[in-house]
Amino acid sequence: MAASFVAHDSAFTDIIGTSPSLQLPAQFDKYPFAHEAGVFFEGAETDSLYITSNRFLRPGTEDEQIVRISHMTAVSEAVRTGNGGVNFSFSFSEGAAPEAAVLFCAQGSRTQPSGQYAMQVAVPNKVALVLSSFFGRPFNSVNDVVVASSQRAGPGSIWFTDPPYGYEQGYRDRPMLPSQVYRYDPVRKSMRAMADGLGHPNGICFTWVYVTDMDWLHGSGETDHSRASTIYAYDVVSVAGEPFLANRRLFAMVDHGIPDGIKCDVRGNVYSGCGDGVHVWSPDGVLLGRIAVEGGAANFCFGRDGEMFLLNETRLWRAQLDSSVKGALLGI
Numbered sequence: 001m002a003a004s005f006v007a008h009d010s011a012f013t014d015i016i017g018t019s020p021s022l023q024l025p026a027q028f029d030k031y032p033f034a035h036e037a038g039v040f041f042e043g044a045e046t047d048s049l050y051i052t053s054n055r056f057l058r059p060g061t062e063d064e065q066i067v068r069i070s071h072m073t074a075v076s077e078a079v080r081t082g083n084g085g086v087n088f089s090f091s092f093s094e095g096a097a098p099e100a101a102v103l104f105c106a107q108g109s110r111t112q113p114s115g116q117y118a119m120q121v122a123v124p125n126k127v128a129l130v131l132s133s134f135f136g137r138p139f140n141s142v143n144d145v146v147v148a149s150s151q152r153a154g155p156g157s158i159w160f161t162d163p164p165y166g167y168e169q170g171y172r173d174r175p176m177l178p179s180q181v182y183r184y185d186p187v188r189k190s191m192r193a194m195a196d197g198l199g200h201p202n203g204i205c206f207t208w209v210y211v212t213d214m215d216w217l218h219g220s221g222e223t224d225h226s227r228a229s230t231i232y233a234y235d236v237v238s239v240a241g242e243p244f245l246a247n248r249r250l251f252a253m254v255d256h257g258i259p260d261g262i263k264c265d266v267r268g269n270v271y272s273g274c275g276d277g278v279h280v281w282s283p284d285g286v287l288l289g290r291i292a293v294e295g296g297a298a299n300f301c302f303g304r305d306g307e308m309f310l311l312n313e314t315r316l317w318r319a320q321l322d323s324s325v326k327g328a329l330l331g332i
Contacts (some may be wrong), residue, residue, distance in 0.1 A: 001319060003022040003024075003277075003291070003293045003294070004292050005020050005022075005289065005290075005291055005292070006163070006289055006290045006291075006292050007288070007289040008287045008288060008289050008290075009286060009287070009288045009289065009305075011282060011283075011286075011288050012280065012288040012289030014316075014322065015265075015269065015280060015288065015289070015321055015322060015325055016289070016291075016321050016322060017306070017321060017322030017323070017324075018321065019121065019266075020320060020321055020322075021293070021319070021320045022316055022317055022318070022319050022320075022325045023291075023317070023318045023319075023320075024313070024315055024316070024318075025255075025316060025317075025318050026316040027314060027315045027316070028314055029314050030148070030208040031053060031054075031108075031314075032053055032054035032206060032313035032314055033053045033066075033067055033313075033314065034051055034053070034311040034312060034313060034314065034316040035051070035052055035054035035083075035298050035299070035311055035313055036051070036052045036054075036082070036083045036084055036085070036144075036261065036298055036299045036307055036311065037050060037051050037052045037082060037083065037084055037085035037102070037104065037299065037311075038050075038051055038085070038261070038299050038301030038311055039051075039085045039086060039087055039102045039301060040087075040301050040302065040303050040309070040330065041121060041305075042154060042304065042330075042332065044105050045244055047303065048068055048121070049068070049301070049309055050067070050068055050085060050102050050119075050121075051067055051166070051309075051311055051316070052067075052082035052083055052085065052104065053067065054298075054313060055169075055171075058097075061124075061227030081261070082104040082105065082106055082107075082117070083104070083105040083106070083107050083142070083143050083144065083166060084105040084142075084143055084144030084145050084160075084161075084203070084261065084299070085102050085103060085104040085105065085140075085145065086102070086103050086145050086146055086147050086303060086329070087100075087102065087103075087147070087285070087329065087330070088100075088101045088102060088118055088147060089211065090103070090105035090118040090120075090128065090130075092118070092120055092126045092128055099120065099121070099122065099325065100120075100121040101118045101119055101120055101121055102118070102119045102121065103116055103117070103118055103119075103145055103147065103158065104116070104117050104118075104119060104145075105142040105143055105144060105145050105160060106140065106142070106163070107141040107143070107166050107171075108132075108138075108139075108141055108166060108171075108172055109166075109171050109172070110126060110171060110172065110173060113132035113133070113138060114128070114132065114138065114139045114140065114141045114142050114162075114166060114172065115129060115130065115131050115133070115139055115142060115159060116129075116130040116131050116132075116142065116145060116160065116184075117129055117130060118130050124249040128239075129185050130158075130184075130186075131158075131184055131191070134177055134191060134193070135191065136144060137176045137177055138168060138176055138177075139162050139177065140162050140164045140165075140167065140172065140175045140176075140177055140179070141162070141164065141165050141166030141167070141172050141213075142160050142161065142162045142201045143160075143161045143162065143163055143165065143201070143202050143203075144160065144161050144202055144204050144261065144262075145158060145159065145160040145161075145204070146158075146159050146160075146204050146205050146206060146329075147159075147254055149206070150206065152237075152238060152243060152332065153183075153206065153209070153236050153243050154178065154185060154243055155181075156185075156186060156187065157183055157184065157185045157186070157243075158183065158184040158186065158267065159181065159182070159183050159194070159204055159209070160181070160182055160184075160204065161180075161181055161182075161201040161202055161203070161211065162177065162179065162180055162181075162182060162201070162287050163179050163199075163200040163201055163202060163214070164200070164219070165200065165219040166181055166217055166219075167219070168219025169219040169220075177218045178196055179196075179197035179198050179199060179200060179201055180193045180194070180195060180196045180198070180201065181193070181194045181196075181198070181201055181204065181211055181245070182194060182208075183243070186297060190286075191329075193247070194244070194245050195209075195211065195234065195245050196213065197248075198213050198215070198232075199213055199214075199215025199227060200213060200214040200215045200217070200218070201213055201214075202214045202258075202259070202260055202261075203260055203261045203262035203272065203273075203299075204262065205262045205263050205264055205328075205329075206264065207264050207268055207283075207328060208233045208234060208235060208236070208288040209234040209235075209236055209245055210231055210232070210233055210234075210235070210251065210262050210264070210270060211231070211232050211234070212230070212231050212258070212259040212260060212261075212262050212272060213228040213229075213230045213231075213232060214228075214229065214234075214258040214259065214260065215227040215228040215229070215230075215261075216228060216229035216257075216258050217229075217257075217258050228253075229253060229254045229257070229258045229259065230250060230251075230252070230253050230254070230259070231251045231252045231253075231254070231259050231270070231272060231273065231281075232248055232249065232250060232251060233248070233249050233251040233261065234246065234248050234249075235247040235277070239306070241302075247308055248300075251270070251281070251285050251300070252270070252272075252279075252281050252285050252287065254272070254274050254279065255273040255330050256274055256276040256296075257274050257275015257276065257296055258274065258275065259272040259273070259274055259279070260272065260273040260274070260297075260298045260299055261273040261297075261298060261299030261300060261311075263300070263301065263302065263327060263328070263329065264327075264328040265302070265325055265326060265327055266326045266327070266328050266331055267283075268282075268283035268328075269281065269283065269288070270282075270283070271300070273296065273297035273298050273300050273311070274290070274296060274297070274312070275296040276292050276293070276295050276296050277291045277292040277296060277310070278288065278289050278297050278300050278308070278310060278319075291308070291310065291319055293310055293312050293313075293315075293317055295312055295313060295315075296312070297310045297311055297312055297317075298311055298313070299311045301327070302325075302326065302327025302329070302330065302332075303318075304326075304331075304332040305323045305326075306320060306323040306324065306325040307319070307320060307321075307331070308320075308321060308325075308327075
C-alpha cells in the first residue's frame with residue numbers, strides 16, 4: 001500500500017481523527033522536486049508552500065532548486081542549493097521594513113558558501129546571504145533551521161544544524177568545523193555553538209530543543225545499525241541572560257531509516273520524517289503512530305486546520321489529520 005495511517009497507541013486517534021485522508025496532489029518523476037524544507041504561508045488569495053528539491057543532474061551541473069507550490073501547482077523556481085527552511089522576516093535593503101521571507105539552509109558547493117539565505121516571498125524573490133561562517137571558518141553544509149519564539153531561547157534567534165554531508169557527497173571541501181548545533185542572534189550579531197557530540201545533526205525544532213542525529217546514514221550511502229538514528233531533547237536554560245542547552249536525553253530512536261525533518265504541534269507532540277513516512281510521538285516519547293508512505297518522507301510541514309504536506313522526493317502528499325491539530329510554528 002502506497003500510503004496509510006498506522007496506530008501504535010490509542011491516543012493516535014486524537015491526532016488523525018475519525019476520517020483521516022491522504023491525497024497525492026503533485027507527482028513529477030523526472031527529478032526529486034519534493035525533498036526538504038516545507039515552508040507554508042497563509043495568503044489572502046492563495047496559500048503557498050515552498051519546498052526544496054534533492055540534488056539532481058542537469059547538463060554540466062548538479063543542482064538543487066527551490067519550488068513554490070500554489071494551489072498545488074509548481075509555479076516558479078527561485079534559487080538553488082536549498083535544504084531545510086523556515087518562515088522568516090527580513091529587510092532586503094538598508095532601512096527598509098522587514099517583509100515576509102523564507103530562511104533557507106544552503107548546503108553550498110565547492111564554489112558557493114554554505115549558510116543561511118533569506119528569500120523574499122514576493123516576486124521578484126530577492127535572495128540575501130544572512131551568514132556563512134563561524135567567525136571566518138566556513139560551515140560544512142548547513143541542513144535545517146528554526147527561528148525561536150520563546151523568551152528562553154531568545155525570540156528571533158536562528159538555530160541550525162551543520163552536518164558534514166556536503167563533504168561526504170563530494171560537493172564540499174573537507175570540514176573545518178565539528179558537526180554541531182549553532183545559534184545566531186541577528187540583533188546582537190552573536191554567533192554561538194550550542195551542542196556538539198553529534199554524528200550527523202539534521203532536523204531541529206522547539207518546544208524543547210529537539211535535534212535529530214542521522215549518524216546511521218553517512219553521505220557516502222553507507223549505513224551502520226550500531227550508529228545513532230535518534231532524536232535528542234535538550235532543556236533551554238538561562239545563564240547570565242543567555243540561553244544554553246542542558247540535560248541532553250534520548251527522546252526516541254527510529255526503527256525504520258533515520259529521523260530527518262522534525263516539528264512539534266501545539267500540544268507538544270513530536271513528528272519526524274523517517275524511512276517509511278512521518279512518525280508521531282507524545283511529549284513523553286511514546287510512539288503513537290505513523291503516516292506511512294512508500295519511500296518515506298525526508299521532511300514535511302503543517303498547513304492549516306490539521307493539514308500536513310509530506311515531501312516524498314518525486315511525490316508531494318497531502319494528509320488531512322484532525323482539524324484540531326496545529327503546527328507549533330504557525331499555530332493555524
